[in-house]
Amino acid sequence: MNVNARPRQRVIVRSALSLGGLLILLAGVMGFAHTRAGRPLLALMGRAMRPGSCPLGYDRRVTPAQREEAAAGWAASHRGTWPAAARPALGFALGQTRRADVLSTLAARGVTCAPGAAADLVCHQVPSTALPGAASGPARELWLTFGAREQLLSLVALARDSAPGAISDAFGRVTAQLTDAAGPPTRLAGQEGPTYLAAAPLRQSSAEFRYSNYYALARATNMGNGYLLTEEYRALAD
Amino acid sequence: MSKAISLIAVALSLSAGLACSDDDNKPPASAGPGAALKCASSGKDAFDTYGAPAFVAVNEAIVANVFAELGANGTTNLGDSFTKIGTGMPPSTIDPAPTFKGKLAAFLVYAYGGPTSITYTDGVAYSGLQDMAAAHAGLGISSAQFDYFVANIVVPALASSGVPTADISSCFAPVVIDPAFKASIVGK
Numbered sequence: 001m002n003v004n005a006r007p008r009q010r011v012i013v014r015s016a017l018s019l020g021g022l023l024i025l026l027a028g029v030m031g032f033a034h035t036r037a038g039r040p041l042l043a044l045m046g047r048a049m050r051p052g053s054c055p056l057g058y059d060r061r062v063t064p065a066q067r068e069e070a071a072a073g074w075a076a077s078h079r080g081t082w083p084a085a086a087r088p089a090l091g092f093a094l095g096q097t098r099r100a101d102v103l104s105t106l107a108a109r110g111v112t113c114a115p116g117a118a119a120d121l122v123c124h125q126v127p128s129t130a131l132p133g134a135a136s137g138p139a140r141e142l143w144l145t146f147g148a149r150e151q152l153l154s155l156v157a158l159a160r161d162s163a164p165g166a167i168s169d170a171f172g173r174v175t176a177q178l179t180d181a182a183g184p185p186t187r188l189a190g191q192e193g194p195t196y197l198a199a200a201p202l203r204q205s206s207a208e209f210r211y212s213n214y215y216a217l218a219r220a221t222n223m224g225n226g227y228l229l230t231e232e233y234r235a236l237a238d
Numbered sequence: 239m240s241k242a243i244s245l246i247a248v249a250l251s252l253s254a255g256l257a258c259s260d261d262d263n264k265p266p267a268s269a270g271p272g273a274a275l276k277c278a279s280s281g282k283d284a285f286d287t288y289g290a291p292a293f294v295a296v297n298e299a300i301v302a303n304v305f306a307e308l309g310a311n312g313t314t315n316l317g318d319s320f321t322k323i324g325t326g327m328p329p330s331t332i333d334p335a336p337t338f339k340g341k342l343a344a345f346l347v348y349a350y351g352g353p354t355s356i357t358y359t360d361g362v363a364y365s366g367l368q369d370m371a372a373a374h375a376g377l378g379i380s381s382a383q384f385d386y387f388v389a390n391i392v393v394p395a396l397a398s399s400g401v402p403t404a405d406i407s408s409c410f411a412p413v414v415i416d417p418a419f420k421a422s423i424v425g426k
Contacts, residue, residue, distance in 0.1 A: 200404070
């Protein structure tokens with residue numbers, strides 16, 4: 001009995017060491033694969049799933065359902081008390097307009113959109129005239145997010161101009177339009193007018209609209225080398 | 239045999255770690271670009287005006303705003319660079335979230351007139367001397383995403399931390415709106 005015990009112990013120790021070594025090797029290979037030099041190896045490992053992707057899925061984009069769930073969490077901390085009279089979003093209907101509707105509406109006005117590296121849909125240089133419900137102003141870049149049923153969840157528009165008046169006036173029109181359609185702003189910051197905006201870099205004027213079913217924000221910013229108007233329109237799910 | 243496997247594994251792990259540590263070997267600079275700026279409220283630079291606790295608050299507010307934004311819109315507005323933190327894909331994102339936060343704080347402190355390194359709230363020392371181009375390599379951040387980040391994440395974080403408008407413009411803005419700073423981040 002004692003004669004057989006030592007070889008058995010030796011086998012167990014060797015097996016454990018080998019297994020431990022293999023696990024460490026695997027960790028090392030995975031670590032190396034995530035370095036610049038290891039990218040070809042990563043691509044090779046990911047070929048069975050998606051070429052060039054992380055086999056562990058760290059770089060996988062969130063699904064529309066996951067995005068809806070996350071948006072619901074955000075809504076809980078940004079929701080107002082009363083429902084908005086309407087939920088304007090540059091002429092699109094939050095929660096209803098589908099991706100195909102956006103594409104066809106804008107295509108009919110000569111605007112093409114494409115899936116962005118991060119956004120669901122990105123549309124560059126969209127003139128106000130192409131957006132049926134938009135206040136007039138400089139051309140916008142649109143970032144659109146869609147939910148699991150391809151319904152529009154949120155719309156962000158950025159417009160830049162070198163003149164403070166162009167952005168300040170557009171900010172005033174957007175704010176007035178939102179007030180008329182949705183209701184009064186729930187928070188105002190800064191002052192309206194090109195003089196205030198142009199006075200110093202990173203000066204801002206903003207109007208926030210928090211309702212129980214809707215969130216909107218208009219913000220004009222002096223970016224130092226130009227002026228930026230940000231518009232955000234979000235549906236808040238129940 | 240198992241010893242050899244373990245050695246190879248350790249060597250590979252070390253090579254991975256070294257390949258991803260990018261920015262801590264720069265020669266020290268005497269002062270950050272914001273050291274020469276004077277806040278309207280005090281006539282001193284931002285770090286001397288507000289001190290370390292305020293910089294921690296601003297840093298935490300920036301990170302909170304980023305995650306609130308990611309929660310609301312996913313990667314639509316800020317891009318996917320923040321969601322890559324800790325993944326190592328691309329290699330510039332290898333730092334886990336706590337390290338990222340500590341490095342961001344150290345950079346802000348240094349950039350606005352503070353010391354070249356700090357010990358953050360997690361008890362770890364971080365250097366503020368960071369190569370922005372290397373830190374953003376492979377992220378493909380667009381000009382519009384950068385603008386959105388400055389206007390809708392950074393400025394609200396400063397304002398919500400109690401920095402008055404006049405100081406945001408006088409002693410914080412010039413660093414952020416510097417075209418060279420933007421160029422070191424966008425399109426890398």
